[in-house]
Amino acid sequence: MLKTLLHFFVVTVGSTLLPVVCFGESFTLEQVLSAPFPYGLTGASHATRVAWIFDNKGERNIWVADAPDFVPRQVTHYKGDDGQQIASVRLTPDGKTVVYARGSEVNKEGTSANPQSLAKLPKQQAWAVNVNGDEPRLLGDVGCNEEECEDLRVSPDGKKVVWPAKKHLWIAPIDGKKKAEQLEDLLGESDTPRWSPDGKRIGFRSNRKDHSFIAVLDLATKKITYLAPTTNRDAGPVWSPDSKQAVFIRQPGIEFKRPLIPEFPRPWALWIADAQSGEGRELFHSGNAMEDSLPLFAFQSLQFTNAGRIIFASEKDGRNHLYSIATTGGAPQLLTPGDFDVEDVALSADKRSILYTSNQNDIDRRHIWRVSATGGEPKALTSGETIEWSPVETSDGKALLCLGSSATSPAMPYRVTNSGRELIPKNMLRLSSRKRS
Template identity: 40%
Template sequence: MTIQTKISRSPKASKQTFVYSRRRRGVRISAQHVARIEKRDHLFNAKQERHMIPYRRLVLWTSVSALLLILMARAEAQTITLEQLMSSPFPSELIASKRGDKVAWVFYSQGKRNIFVAEAPALAARQLTHHDLEDGQDVTQIVFSANGNTIAYVRGGNKNQNGEVANPTSDTAGAKQEVWTVDVRSGRMTRIAEGNSPLFSPNSDEVEYLRDGHIWGAPVAGGKERKLFEARGAVNSPEWSPDGSELAFSSARGDHSFIAIYNPRSNHLRFLSPTVDRDIAPRWSPDGKRIAFIRLPNVSDTFSMDHERLQPWSIQVVDASSGNGKEIWHSGNTDNDSFALYVGARRLGPHLFDLIRRRSINGVDAGRF
């Protein structure tokens, strides 16, 4: 039961009594009793104050810490410059040699792109190329020779619709997309020629590359270039057979493309399972007897503002000698199955036979393939 009280001095001070109000009824009490009540209230308030001290200290400590963190963050923010942010280093284009005893990558630091290499067993990283000017030119498409002694790479970006390569520094000499080689041991860099998509010949003494829809070759140490062959269409995705006797590639011809094989000894071209579809990204089987590639069926170019063109695709495996083969897997017909949305040829192509061997494409049974 709650008792509300009101204490006031009696009009007759000589009696030293107080009026105690309880439930609207007045009761007179002595001064000693009032003193005891006041002492009890004082002790209660003091006890409350003692309990509040730790909480007040915690609030004060938290406020001071937050203020210090804000001041420190502002001080650190003032020490970071835009130049430091723009020159943040990062690696890319990681590759390994055929024997697995070397790894190489492109390292971007302070606006400069250079190739680094590490060799077993120490695997200590060291800078291989020395492109020391901050000219904004990319270094991409690095590849080891078969013997692991040379690395080929592309310096400069792709051409735009006007046939121009990006020139961020407005260099009066212009900018070009060029193939370079670098000796892994000495670090000697050699400019080969304009082009892209480098690969090495089977004996590692020549580097091949693409330019203007043709495939060219030049000595690794530099020298006169030569066109490997003349053929209709644009050459894409070239790859030597495991024994180095033949070169497979995709021949693009506008709305369709073929998978072709070039034999240097006979200087002859042959086409594998040609259709009116677009066949891309050929890859040799480890034994060199079969070729896997991606087939993109021809579809009408019907676009809308809110829907991209659906592009089904399939994986084909053909006999490299006879050209006969079959489809071993195909995509669905929904938006999520479209080739452009699902995966690109550059990513999937090198792993076609790995996927087939592991039978990991939607549980497909690749059988003897």
């Protein structure tokens, strides 16, 4: 019996490895590992242009593509694997300029990574570049100290950019003609800046370690207004379309010397406040069970729609789902029922529906779906034996783009159509291959 099993094992493994060995003669492991990787897909709010980052064997650069054909073209031209990350890519509303952070986060000593052992230490900095091919221009230093802490935000008029650095907020003109200036000098650390849609205010978190506030800075008067301040931890401000209100997530203040084991629930609440007076009220609060804890995608999922509804994520039924609640309050409405989890979440161009990815009907893959902010049956926009993520709709609502891959093709930018998804353009893989050679 043992001999029979051993023979079966040898035959099975041998027949499995044989095609791999033969296949390897024309398709090498180096080719597999050298495929470029796109990330950071984003769109312009008033132009039909998208941008993303390509990591090509460690050589990181920004690319853009325009409707209707979405032919990609390279905007930055950094050479070689220098270990300098590119992050927080944003397009100005007109799509003519890209802002981004370049360089690694700093360590406890305040220095960035120096993988090339350069005599002059590299810095993490904010840059801007016109998509017509001009040289990048320096806006200022960033030097944040946490993973994915880069957070550049372009003003609604496309003239300025604000970002957190050195525990405060900094602002600079995108044309680079003036140095970046510190916006405030509050206690603690200021982060997650968010422009009001009218461009007159900036909402942000003022973190005091064991508690935090949502602060609103009036750029004309330089006055700070705190939204419903308490000793809780408030974070993740999102503006209403009319710039009059902001919604945010509230968690209890930190309890010191609490044991790590057993794990405790992390209850939270959703609050909305008037940006002028600071008066606020609770819209929703979670339960106290483990499944009621703040979801992993809570901040990325929080959206303020044009339909008088606020979108948020909750795992109260054991799955990460999207819910919709009226700005006036009331019972939240489940938008994505079923035995699956929601991940990437984005507003549609008209801000009346939600684009999201989930593993509905296929636990091993991710596809893009759309659902109205007021409810209704979600619609699958992609399907099949592929994976899609990072959905972005162009400002005119006529094109949907994403990043996608499959078991046999590396991640690439795609356009989603009624018949499936299309590589933009179809020779993108050949273009990337030429860049690698």
